[in-house]
Amino acid sequence: MKAEAQALKGHLEVLLLAALEDGPRHGYAVKEALRDGSGGRFDLPTGTIYPALHRLEEAGLITGSWSTVDGRRRRTYHLTAQGLRRLHADRSNWHGFAAAVTALLERKPWPATT
Template sequence: MKAEALKGHLDGLLLAMLEDGPLHGYAVKEALRDTSGGRFDLPTGTVYPALHRLERASLITGTWSVVGGRRRRTYRLTAAGQAALGGERDHWRQFADAVTAALKAGSWPATN
């Protein structure tokens, strides 16, 4: 699935990947791919800028560490991020319910 299809939902998805605990940036990308059954296999050029945006918004916080001689930035949810994730889930449920209702077979009015 293309990154454009996730517009408006990417932040919530990234926050959800961090709900169970801190992950480094690439692990966030891989968790999103794995939990979506490979459907959300986004390029790093999409994921990292979104993580930076979430960090600037104080929804996640990042710390540097060295693992195997490589520097990695590990991200975790903040309290504000946890609250934002709850809001994203509520918004998604409302949106999904509305789309489901609109696409329900036989729910469209006749045009003649």
């Protein structure tokens, strides 16, 4: 349950959306998918996951519905059309962001000092 990353700041939501892209999942399953899909790197506490899902739902990017499986309540989320559009936009934005950071980190020499 240790979180390697406050570095996720600002990039968590796109990961949650991506986790819901190929089908609905309940919150706990999203948490596991993130952990397993990242080789354990993004093993986020539920105190991070659930509020983030609530934000996404409130923003209309996902919708949730309750069900009960084996006596346990589940809230299963799926992407809305708006959420899908946002995922596409954010994914493309991520690539631009990552490319820019990587370029700056590799850069030598940097633009000249005034």
